[in-house]
Amino acid sequence: MRHRSLVILTSVLTTGALTLTACGSRDDGGDSKDSGKKTEIIIGVDAPLTGQNSATGLGIQGGVQIAVNDANKNNTVPGVTFKVQALDDKAIPAQGQSNATQLVQNDKVLGVVGPLNSGVATQMQQVFATANLVEISPSNTAPELTQGKNWQTSKSRPFKTYFRTATTDALQGGFAADYAYNVLKKRKVFVVDDKQTYGAGLAKLFKAGFTKSGGKVAGEDHVNTGDTDFSALVTKIKKSKADLVYYGGQYDESEKLTKQLKDGGAKIPLFGGDGMFTPTYIETAGKTSEGDLVTSVGQPVDSLPSAAEFIKKYKASGLKGDYGTYGGYSYDAATAIIKAIGNVVKDGKVPDDARAKIVAEVQKTKFDGIAGPVSFDEFGDTTNKQLTVYQVVDGKWKAVKSGTFNG
Amino acid sequence: MNTLPQQLANGLFLGSMYGLIAIGYTMVYGIVQLINFAHGEIFMTGGFGALTVYLYVLPDGTTMWIALPAMLIGGGLVSVLIAVGAERFAYRPLRGAPRLAPLITAIGLSLALQQAVFNWYPNAKNDLKFPQLPFGPWHIGSVSIQSGSFFVIIAAPICMAALAFFVRLSRTGRAMQATAQDPDTAQLMGIDTNRIIVVAFAIGGFFAAVAAVAYGLRYGTIKYDMGFQMGLKAFTAAVLGGIGNIYGAMIGGLVLGLAETLATSYIDGIPGMQQLGGGGWSSVWAFVLLILVLLFRPQGLVGERVADRA
Numbered sequence: 001m002r003h004r005s006l007v008i009l010t011s012v013l014t015t016g017a018l019t020l021t022a023c024g025s026r027d028d029g030g031d032s033k034d035s036g037k038k039t040e041i042i043i044g045v046d047a048p049l050t051g052q053n054s055a056t057g058l059g060i061q062g063g064v065q066i067a068v069n070d071a072n073k074n075n076t077v078p079g080v081t082f083k084v085q086a087l088d089d090k091a092i093p094a095q096g097q098s099n100a101t102q103l104v105q106n107d108k109v110l111g112v113v114g115p116l117n118s119g120v121a122t123q124m125q126q127v128f129a130t131a132n133l134v135e136i137s138p139s140n141t142a143p144e145l146t147q148g149k150n151w152q153t154s155k156s157r158p159f160k161t162y163f164r165t166a167t168t169d170a171l172q173g174g175f176a177a178d179y180a181y182n183v184l185k186k187r188k189v190f191v192v193d194d195k196q197t198y199g200a201g202l203a204k205l206f207k208a209g210f211t212k213s214g215g216k217v218a219g220e221d222h223v224n225t226g227d228t229d230f231s232a233l234v235t236k237i238k239k240s241k242a243d244l245v246y247y248g249g250q251y252d253e254s255e256k257l258t259k260q261l262k263d264g265g266a267k268i269p270l271f272g273g274d275g276m277f278t279p280t281y282i283e284t285a286g287k288t289s290e291g292d293l294v295t296s297v298g299q300p301v302d303s304l305p306s307a308a309e310f311i312k313k314y315k316a317s318g319l320k321g322d323y324g325t326y327g328g329y330s331y332d333a334a335t336a337i338i339k340a341i342g343n344v345v346k347d348g349k350v351p352d353d354a355r356a357k358i359v360a361e362v363q364k365t366k367f368d369g370i371a372g373p374v375s376f377d378e379f380g381d382t383t384n385k386q387l388t389v390y391q392v393v394d395g396k397w398k399a400v401k402s403g404t405f406n407g
Numbered sequence: 408m409n410t411l412p413q414q415l416a417n418g419l420f421l422g423s424m425y426g427l428i429a430i431g432y433t434m435v436y437g438i439v440q441l442i443n444f445a446h447g448e449i450f451m452t453g454g455f456g457a458l459t460v461y462l463y464v465l466p467d468g469t470t471m472w473i474a475l476p477a478m479l480i481g482g483g484l485v486s487v488l489i490a491v492g493a494e495r496f497a498y499r500p501l502r503g504a505p506r507l508a509p510l511i512t513a514i515g516l517s518l519a520l521q522q523a524v525f526n527w528y529p530n531a532k533n534d535l536k537f538p539q540l541p542f543g544p545w546h547i548g549s550v551s552i553q554s555g556s557f558f559v560i561i562a563a564p565i566c567m568a569a570l571a572f573f574v575r576l577s578r579t580g581r582a583m584q585a586t587a588q589d590p591d592t593a594q595l596m597g598i599d600t601n602r603i604i605v606v607a608f609a610i611g612g613f614f615a616a617v618a619a620v621a622y623g624l625r626y627g628t629i630k631y632d633m634g635f636q637m638g639l640k641a642f643t644a645a646v647l648g649g650i651g652n653i654y655g656a657m658i659g660g661l662v663l664g665l666a667e668t669l670a671t672s673y674i675d676g677i678p679g680m681q682q683l684g685g686g687g688w689s690s691v692w693a694f695v696l697l698i699l700v701l702l703f704r705p706q707g708l709v710g711e712r713v714a715d716r717a
Contacts, residue, residue, distance in 0.1 A: 223687060226632075263553045283533075284627065284628050
């Protein structure tokens with residue numbers, strides 16, 4: 001009963017929203033009649049295009065743009081011209097939600113690529129699910145987006161319209177533990193986390209993987225986000241005689257921790273997750289960051305032969321942004337949508353239930369993308385579980401090992 | 408390895424920084440009974456002032472022996488100007504108003520200062536790198552002292568001693584004590600209370616700037632929101648020591664710093680307390696200490712019991 005009333009409530013709200021904005025959609029409809037025989041279909045993009053994270057966000061927009069250019073040039077879907085509509089979410093969840101509403105209301109939008117941030121995604125999923133519009137994120141890593149809030153104990157998919165081409169945080173901890181034990185030959189680790197969902201989850205998975213391999217946990221501690229003084233913690237770490245510190249959390253605290261750790265005389269590296277994988281970490285911690293490590297999802301496109309042509313096109317097109325991190329995954333996400341549209345839209349005729357059909361088609365996707373094979377499991381997660389370890393070498397993040405990891 | 412001496416030293420360095428900021432809260436409160444919640448931001452602007460001097464005023468590559476005094480003066484100047492400006496334009500017009508009005512003004516001012524730096528200082532959205540002293544760390548026995556901590560351990564006692572002499576021996580200092588005891592009578596005796604209040608704000612501002620430079624040297628970076636947490640802790644230190652009492656501020660700061668450090672290191676070693684120890688709980692234990700002190704000595708550690716001025 002409760003479910004039914006929720007459904008009724010959402011549909012009433014959606015209908016209301018659609019009615020209110022009907023004027024907007026009608027204007028858009030007017031243009032398409034003039035544009036000739038071909039049907040215009042829009043691929044939406046939502047990412048931070050200004051402010052913090054915008055370099056990565058523009059890389060997502062650029063990746064989608066190139067996929068759309070390719071589809072138009074090769075006439076992948078006969079009778080259809082694709083267009084990109086990119087909206088800026090400024091990495092603000094509420095802005096993402098309002099962008100999602102805007103995209104949903106435009107009938108010509110049949111698929112969306114984005115967002116960059118997991119926090120933004122949580123506010124967009126419901127909007128797309130209600131409208132049956134497919135959404136593929138090239139970069140979200142929070143496990144609960146696809147596997148539900150209780151993903152550690154019982155997985156259940158919350159939204160069937162949500163997919164991603166990046167793998168999840170759940171694998172990072174284990175991958176890092178494997179690297180620390182087998183490649184770095186570390187045996188005693190001190191584990192620190194920031195008590196947040198992301199950080200504590202990472203630390204827990206690292207610990208599990210590391211002890212399973214035979215390593216020892218020399219000590220454990222937690223910090224608060226926003227803390228700056230870690231001198232007491234550093235003294236504890238030194239006393240524990242650990243040969244590695246694993247930190248689950250963001251760069252804001254870890255860049256200070258690593259500086260105080262090394263200034264305090266502990267010459268051991270700090271290992272973390274992709275929350276630390278940013279140039280800011282190195283700039284702030286300076287020389288003390290040398291030798292520190294992180295894991296991040298995916299594989300740098302520069303190292304993939306299949307992406308060589310993509311990079312060439314990207315550079316030639318004068319698109320801004322950093323294609324290196326998620327550009328390839330964005331290209332693949334957009335291509336998955338375009339291929340699904342190709343199976344649904346015949347001769348430029350868009351069926352009434354096109355959006356729902358496209359979601360079903362995306363679920364069945366299977367092709368070789370430029371960043372690896374693209375297909376989705378029953379949760380909407382990519383089956384391509386690539387991860388990479390990066391290390392600070394001469395003041396820059398350098399990819400030291402890429403591989404797949406299955407827990 | 409016995410870590411106690413090192414942890415005591417860590418607590419002492421942290422506490423000295425709290426104490427320096429706490430002076431600003433306690434002096435202003437002692438004289439005008441105003442809790443200047445913008446003081447944390449005055450601390451922050453001091454750090455940015457010092458950084459500005461280093462980045463934009465001094466020629467590149469100036470040795471820290473010359474740069475450090477210049478940064479102290481520059482940071483101090485910015486903090487003092489903002490503190491005095493806040494007093495003149497935000498608090499003085501409200502002197503006769505109910506107590507809550509200046510308190511809310513202080514919170515507003517704090518937000519305004521933070522946002523101003525965030526929006527207008529170049530690249531202020533990120534942590535900004537602060538110059539470092541080119542020597543250290545030293546090792547004395549099992550205790551290692553970093554260069555940044557060295558600065559605070561020298562600067563804090565000098566500042567405190569200077570303030571104690573100033574308050575006790577100078578004419579203005581004695582006028583300050585008189586104003587704190589009874590502003591109306593002090594005014595009748597010919598003391599310019601407005602001037603005294605300005606001096607209190609200025610001293611608090613300068614000490615905050617010294618603390619901000621210490622912060623930058625110790626942690627390597629400054630950020631537009633660094634004043635919030637430090638301000639809150641320093642305010643706690645002032646209350647712990649007995650708000651209104653300058654010695655109390657310093658002692659409160661040291662006690663708070665030591666409590667946090669010791670809680671981080673030793674509580675989780677006590678059997679059965681493992682879940683309640685470590686860095687994540689350090690603030691909790693610091694506030695438990697505050698509550699205990701206030702239960703048994705509501706006036707703070709060294710505060711005097713004063714009849715509430717009606």
